[in-house]
Amino acid sequence: MEDFLSRHELQLYGMSFPQELHEMLYTKLTNETFDSGSFFSISQHVNENNEFLSQEVLSAYDIPVNSQVILIDHAWTTRIASLRDTLQNNYKLLNRLKSMVKIRGEKFELHPSQDPVKIFEDFCMDFDDQGLNEVPVVMEGTLGLSLWGNNFESIGQIESVLSGLKALWLNENPISKDEQGLFMYFEQFYPDIEILNSKFTSSASEWAMKYVSNSLDLASVIELDLSDREISRASPSILGMCPNVVTLDISRNKLTAEWETALFQCSTLKKLKVDNMQEDWAWRNLKRFAGLKYINEWDTEKGKPELVDHVIAKMWAYFNCYRLSTQSTYDENAVWYILDEFGSSILHSDAPNCKLMPFLYYSDTGDSITYSLLWPIKNIRKGEIIYRDFLPNVTEQEFRSYRLCPWFQIPQHDAFLALSNWHKTLAKSPFTDEFLEIPPLHEEPIELPLRIATDLEFFENSLTDKKFALTDADNAQVLWTRTKVIDPKAFVNDKYLNQFPYETCIVMKNMLAQTVQKAAQVPWFPLSFDLNHEFSAFMGEYLQRQKSGQDNHWIIKPINMSRGIDCVITNSLDFVSRLIETGPKIAQKYIERPFLLDGRKNDMRFIVLLKSVQPLSLYIYNHFWIRSANVQYTLSHTHHFSYETHFTVMNYSGHIMRHIKDHEFVSKFENSTNQPWATAQGKIYKAIKELFTIACRDGKMHREKSRAIYGIDIILDSNLEPQILEVNFCPDCERAVKYYPEFTNQVFNCLFFGSTDGVTEL
Numbered sequence: 001m002e003d004f005l006s007r008h009e010l011q012l013y014g015m016s017f018p019q020e021l022h023e024m025l026y027t028k029l030t031n032e033t034f035d036s037g038s039f040f041s042i043s044q045h046v047n048e049n050n051e052f053l054s055q056e057v058l059s060a061y062d063i064p065v066n067s068q069v070i071l072i073d074h075a076w077t078t079r080i081a082s083l084r085d086t087l088q089n090n091y092k093l094l095n096r097l098k099s100m101v102k103i104r105g106e107k108f109e110l111h112p113s114q115d116p117v118k119i120f121e122d123f124c125m126d127f128d129d130q131g132l133n134e135v136p137v138v139m140e141g142t143l144g145l146s147l148w149g150n151n152f153e154s155i156g157q158i159e160s161v162l163s164g165l166k167a168l169w170l171n172e173n174p175i176s177k178d179e180q181g182l183f184m185y186f187e188q189f190y191p192d193i194e195i196l197n198s199k200f201t202s203s204a205s206e207w208a209m210k211y212v213s214n215s216l217d218l219a220s221v222i223e224l225d226l227s228d229r230e231i232s233r234a235s236p237s238i239l240g241m242c243p244n245v246v247t248l249d250i251s252r253n254k255l256t257a258e259w260e261t262a263l264f265q266c267s268t269l270k271k272l273k274v275d276n277m278q279e280d281w282a283w284r285n286l287k288r289f290a291g292l293k294y295i296n297e298w299d300t301e302k303g304k305p306e307l308v309d310h311v312i313a314k315m316w317a318y319f320n321c322y323r324l325s326t327q328s329t330y331d332e333n334a335v336w337y338i339l340d341e342f343g344s345s346i347l348h349s350d351a352p353n354c355k356l357m358p359f360l361y362y363s364d365t366g367d368s369i370t371y372s373l374l375w376p377i378k379n380i381r382k383g384e385i386i387y388r389d390f391l392p393n394v395t396e397q398e399f400r401s402y403r404l405c406p407w408f409q410i411p412q413h414d415a416f417l418a419l420s421n422w423h424k425t426l427a428k429s430p431f432t433d434e435f436l437e438i439p440p441l442h443e444e445p446i447e448l449p450l451r452i453a454t455d456l457e458f459f460e461n462s463l464t465d466k467k468f469a470l471t472d473a474d475n476a477q478v479l480w481t482r483t484k485v486i487d488p489k490a491f492v493n494d495k496y497l498n499q500f501p502y503e504t505c506i507v508m509k510n511m512l513a514q515t516v517q518k519a520a521q522v523p524w525f526p527l528s529f530d531l532n533h534e535f536s537a538f539m540g541e542y543l544q545r546q547k548s549g550q551d552n553h554w555i556i557k558p559i560n561m562s563r564g565i566d567c568v569i570t571n572s573l574d575f576v577s578r579l580i581e582t583g584p585k586i587a588q589k590y591i592e593r594p595f596l597l598d599g600r601k602n603d604m605r606f607i608v609l610l611k612s613v614q615p616l617s618l619y620i621y622n623h624f625w626i627r628s629a630n631v632q633y634t635l636s637h638t639h640h641f642s643y644e645t646h647f648t649v650m651n652y653s654g655h656i657m658r659h660i661k662d663h664e665f666v667s668k669f670e671n672s673t674n675q676p677w678a679t680a681q682g683k684i685y686k687a688i689k690e691l692f693t694i695a696c697r698d699g700k701m702h703r704e705k706s707r708a709i710y711g712i713d714i715i716l717d718s719n720l721e722p723q724i725l726e727v728n729f730c731p732d733c734e735r736a737v738k739y740y741p742e743f744t745n746q747v748f749n750c751l752f753f754g755s756t757d758g759v760t761e762l
Contacts (some may be wrong), residue, residue: 001026007362017358018066025069029371036070036342036374039063040386043589045105045542054105057345057386064378072356072372076102078336080568081336083376084641087308093552094308096272099316103344108410110401119214120144124167135161144195144211145303148172148209155185166207199694206236209241215509218242223547228252237261246549249273255281264288270549293549293650299571302636316574317406318344320372322358326722333566334582339372346374346422347408349387353378356388391581400533406574412543419540422529428645431520431690450693450752454480456730462744464735467753478707478752482730496752497706498730500613500701504718506691507710507729509586510559519694523721524687527589528557531580538587542573553635554644558583592635595716597668600658601629603648603715604726608688608734609759610710613702618692619759620685623740626665628658661739673720684714684722689762691724707751709733 003010004026013023019120027033028418045053064656078086087094100381106136118124124144127136132150135158144167152158160170168186170176176197186193187202192200194208204220213221221242227249238257239245245266245363251274255263263269264285271294274282283304284294297313298305305313321334337358338344346356356374363369380386390407393401402410449469453476456459460470473479478496485499505515513528529538546554552571556579567584569590570576579585594601605625611617627648631639639645644655660668666677691712711731714722737741 003364004029007361011359015359015373016355017069017357017373018375021069025373028069028071029363030122032071032472033418034071034073036072039068039070042342052102053347055103056347057342059380059382059384059386062382063380065376065379068375070239070374072339073340074370074372074373075340075344076338077370079333080336081333081641081643083336083640084308084312088309090135094311095478097311097315097338098307100338100341100344101311101318103341104317104347104407107407107409110404110410118211119216120211126452127170133157133648143167143207159304162190162193165190165193167211169197171197180749187233198228199230200234201389202233202235205238206241208234209238217532218665219244221245221374223247225249225295226253230254230489232256232259239263239266244268247271247273247547251275251278255277260285260403264290266290270294271546297571298637299551299635302634303638307636313572313574316572316578319578319643320358321578322370326358335370337370343372343374346386348404350386350389353380353384353388354386354388355392357392361687401537402539403577403580405539405577410539415536415540417540417544419544420538422534422537422540426517427520429520431522431694433690433693450478450748451476452478452480452748455482456480456733458734458737459744463748465745466748468745468748484729494705496705496707497703498706500610500708501703502700503708503729505701506695506727509557509588509726510584512727513586513588515695516691519560519697520688520690522687524683524690524724526591526725527724529587531556531576531585531587535577535580538576539573542576549592551592554587555590556585556587559586560584567647569640571640588725591715591717592631593718595673595718595720596633597628597665598673599632601633601646601648601715602665603627604684605731606684606688606714607731607733608692608712608762609705609747609750610692610708611703612698613706614699616693616696618689618762619756620688620745620762621736621743622758622760623733623736624662626660626662628660630656630658632653675720680716680720680722685760685762687714687722687724688712691727692762709747 001023005022017025028035038058041058042055046051075096087097106188119575121141122655123142124146125136125142126146127150128146129149135285136147136465138161139304141164142161143165145161145165147158148169149172151173153172155162155175170182170376179197183196183199183201186196191203194204195211197462200208209218210216210375213224214228215221218241222244224242224245224247228251231250231253232255236256239259239262242592246268247264248263248269248271250272255278263272267290269290271293272282272289273296278652279295282289282292286292286295286300290665292300294300298309315338318338319336320339321336339346343356346354353376354374355377356372358370359373360368360370374388391400394403402415404410420746428466435583443657448467450467450472451469452463452465453471453473457479463470474496476593478498480498487496505511509528510530510532513525513530516525517528527541529535529541531538542552542554554570554576556568556570556576568575568579596602603626605627606623607624609619609621611619629646629648630644631642633645641664667674669680708729709731713728715725716722733743740758742758746755749755749757750759
């Protein structure tokens with residue numbers, strides 16, 4: 001027991017595991033005791049056709065607080081990079097997960113939102129659930145009458161109030177047991193009624209369309225929900241009454257041939273929401289639609305999704321994650337796991353009665369295995385539903401309600417409002433080159449040789465110019481280090497340093513986005529959101545793009561890592577919300593149509609030399625580096641997790657590196673585009689100059705004895721316009737030294753002695 005605690009005490013303390021359960025936990029781990037069935041049962045819910053809807057976990061007995069710990073096995077553990085391939089090649093696992101992702105049923109509203117004011121609200125009367133069997137008094141001019149949940153058995157009981165009605169609800173009345181007969185009667189004798197029991201009658205026309213769209217101006221309707229309306233009863237010509245509809249929901253409807261033709265001819269339709277059976281029909285007939293962009297959430301240009309894609313889309317509501325770390329190492333990529341069927345059936349509550357946490361067990365034999373631990377944090381009564389918190393310790397200040405979107409429907413209005421408020425914080429004007437009036441750069445004579453201390457081996461081996469001498473930190477005039485300086489005192493000493501104060505405004509990805517987007521509207525920076533501080537605004541942007549049928553692929557990046565580490569390409573809002581749990585991230589609009597060379601994505605690394613902030617003195621190394629993907633570019637669902645399709649940094653990832661020198665790239669570029677490289681290069685140089693002008697304008701980065709080089713990563717889009725992706729502090733220049741032996745001498749001579757050999761001033 002002592003050995004067990006010595007190996008696990010810190011882990012148990014971190015999850016607030018009760019001390020009184022330590023011995024029970026040790027015993028169950030040692031004996032591999034999985035006894036959830038002794039304390040809990042699973043209750044299933046079915047519909048009227050006995051079809052499975054969802055299930056939940058119930059307590060079989062009274063369970064006092066902190067009296068039991070239950071081991072829960074993990075059905076599957078994976079990393080994002082191998083997720084799809086593993087499922088594709090393991091049909092047994094895929095089918096198990098196919099069943100598991102249905103356990104909790106469909107999403108429902110987290111906080112039921114207030115319905116928007118209906119345009120005909122003043123002309124409708126509601127007598128729901130009042131036990132009526134006699135007709136109520138109905139005001140003259142009433143267009144809609146709801147008698148839902150009463151005791152009316154015949155039309156004769158309500159006939160006196162039917163004249164003039166456009167909509168009537170008789171749901172859950174004895175009269176509605178024969179709904180087909182009810183519709184036939186009303187369609188024959190009361191043709192003015194266009195909506196009956198929420199469904200269209202054969203008379204449905206302009207009034208019905210205004211009612212379901214909640215708009216008097218049908219030409220302004222771009223999003224239309226016709227789900228579960230039995231639209232086949234109505235003439236398909238009513239679809240033409242909304243000539244500008246972009247998003248249409250026809251799920252839970254049967255389509256006639258006439259309705260299918262009307263849908264095919266809807267020229268403005270970009271997104272079609274359908275149920276499972278209709279989805280197959282839509283894909284089979286995709287070419288017959290005038291311009292359909294999305295079927296449900298699937299981009300039609302990327303191909304029909306397979307079973308594995310449907311499973312992955314729902315898995316983010318069932319995944320959990322953790323990172324492995326020690327005192328000296330930190331796992332670069334999170335571990336994702338799915339609990340077994342019992343664990344996956346436990347529901348969410350903001351006030352849970354149990355706590356569930358992952359636990360890495362190191363056995364006496366030295367083996368390690370991960371379980372999850374479940375224990376009661378409240379007294380639980382027999383038959384009580386078991387709840388846990390899906391987002392433990394996440395507060396509303398951290399967008400808790402929004403981040404519950406994988407499990408619940410979140411009111412969209414709040415997200416759109418957050419986006420609107422976020423836009424108010426951004427710059428409204430384009431870039432201008434206004435700068436503070438600053439005297440010319442004055443450089444004091446430097447004692448030769450210039451003594452430099454560095455922890456970068458490739459600089460040590462390549463700095464051969466006699467004007468420089470390598471020494472230790474105490475005797476150095478220049479400190480050139482890969483370690484980020486945090487202590488402000490380092491900036492007030494008399495040594496040169498390869499860092500500028502406040503340079504985090506460009507080298508931290510979230511700060512770079514803030515620096516640029518709040519300073520000016522520029523064409524060279526992709527739309528970006530700091531997910532830890534702007535997730536609600538990001539959700540608003542995502543939903544807005546989804547609503548209008550725009551591309552919704554995003555690249556999610558850690559704010560302080562490079563080389564493509566822990567980066568993900570996705571068009572799933574649920575996935576993005578879960579990625580926040582793995583550490584601080586930004587969401588940047590993915591360049592979905594990049595310039596391709598030989599069909600592959602590529603980007604460029606430029607080395608920029610910052611000599612002075614006030615005045616701005618900026619140079620760029622004349623050679624640049626091309627990084628190329630290994631696989632032909634596609635945004636197909638099958639390649640979302642393919643590193644070699646979307647990423648270009650191969651020399652650290654164990655993949656084959658396709659090296660091409662800049663002059664070869666320029667030749668291929670000009671041959672494939674019939675445009676001079678000088679035009680694109682001019683735009684790139686202009687964008688870099690504007691970036692540093694914005695960053696240095698307020699003077700906070702100024703320090704006379706700072707000199708720095710930065711790696712600027714740039715991609716060209718299909719229109720050959722540059723996009724600045726990120727700025728890297730103290731970039732790895734090993735390849736630069738390998739291919740251009742004078743690189744280090746040229747860089748240091750520029751920064752300290754004003755030489756322009758090998759560089760260009762911006």
